[in-house]
Amino acid sequence: MRFDLVDLRLFLLVAERGSITHGAELAGLALASASARIKGMEDRLGAPAAVRRRxxxxxxxxxxxxLH
Structure with missing residues (x-):
């Protein structure tokens, strides 16, 4: 399984900030694009990578x- 470096950096930023919105801003991506990239990673991973909460x-x- 291979991941794009942009996707990996985005996921790291999202995990560090605890927010897709903040991670997307730091990565220079639109929220919809960031969310789609994370969803694509989860599809390739075959498991959810993050639990989305309120x-x-x-x-x-x-x-x-x-992350490791």
């Missing part, structure tokens, strides 16, 4: 493994 996102176990 006040942000939290990496799942799979997301934590991806």
């Amino acid at each position: 006040r942000g996102v939290v990496p799942t176990a799979a997301g934590q493994a991806l």
Whole structure:
């Protein structure tokens, strides 16, 4: 399984900030584009990488493994 460096950087920023919105801003991407990129990563991973909550996102176990 291979991931684009933009996708990996985006996921790192999202995990650090706890927010897709803030991660997208830092990565220079539109929110819709960032959300689609993360969804695509999760599809390739075969598992959710982050739990989306009302006040942000939290990496799942799979997301934590991806971060390492």
